[in-house]
Amino acid sequence: MSEPVEGSVRDGEPVEQSVRDGEPAAPAEREAERELDQSASGAAYRPVPGTAGDDGADGRFWSRRRVPAALLALLVAAGAGLLLFDIASVRAGRPGMRWRRSLAGELASRPLDDTWVLAGAAAAVLAGVWLVVLAVTPGLRNLLPMRRRAGDADVRAALDRDAAELVLRDRAVEVSGVQSVRVRVRRSRVAVRAVSHFRELDEVRSDLDTALGDGIRELGLVRRPALSVQVRRPAGKG
Known part of the structure; x- marks a missing residue:
């Protein structure tokens, strides 16, 4: 014996659930009701306009900057490893690498207004500015933040x-x-x-x-x- 029992309300009308001998409807019936509910309420899937208090406070999504961070880490690790190897080699009584001796000699002999010194300093400054910009800007410019739905404050799209x-x-x-x-x-x-x-x-x-x-x-x-x-x-x- 089954009797209709009013359940959830969809689209302003009560939905009946069949109960047999005190047991709820079968899973297949509940799934069918759910599918009917989704097909009948298409307005729920339309874009939701912003609420009255929406002032556009949601900012852009922040990138993790994986590629610049990985490149910088690899560069620093390679430079530090090479310098550490050269220092250990000198401590062991072997001559230092030619590039380090040549670089030290050039830095000691060239004046500060030399073209190569200025070019190296400019390159270092540009690299630093680039890293600072990457650190303080969100990135992900291809993503346009969307307004949050009312009641879904924890969801961002x-x-x-x-x-x-x-x-x-x-x-x-x-x-x-x-x-x-x-x-x-x-x-x-x-x-x-x-x-x-x-x-x-x-x-x-x-x-x-x-x-x-x-x-x-x-x-x-x-x-x-x-x-x-x-x-x-x-x-x-x-």
Whole structure:
């Protein structure tokens, strides 16, 4: 004997679960209900607009800088090992390496304003500045941070630039009159270059502004980039 029991509410309507002799529904039935629930509530999978208190505080994702760190570690380890070997060789009564003796002699004899000394100092400064920039900047410029869903404060998401460009390009080609389009997405600006083979250019540009503006909003990015649209005729046509 089974009787309907109201369970969870989906899409504003109660869902009935069958109970047989006091036992819950079979796993296969629960799985079927779950699949029906996902197919029926497609609105839950659409991009969620930012909350009223969302001020874009979520910053960019930070890179671990594995490649620069590994290269620097290998360089320092190789230099330290070579220097340690040379010092141990000198302590053992053998002559030092020719390159170290030559370098010491050059540093002792060349003035500070020598071209090679200045070039080496400039290279060392540039390398230091590069390492400092890598240390204080987030990196991962290809990832665009997305707004967090309400109630999911511990979950962060990002959208790849290529995926954002593909979405916006698909929207642009749906505009009447657009023959081809090129989209470039940056953190602060979306640059669109379109070719229109019919309709007035101002009308096509206006429709692109509307369609792509809606598309940028639906991407759900923390920092909404500005939109720049240029429309021209195909080559050889006025």
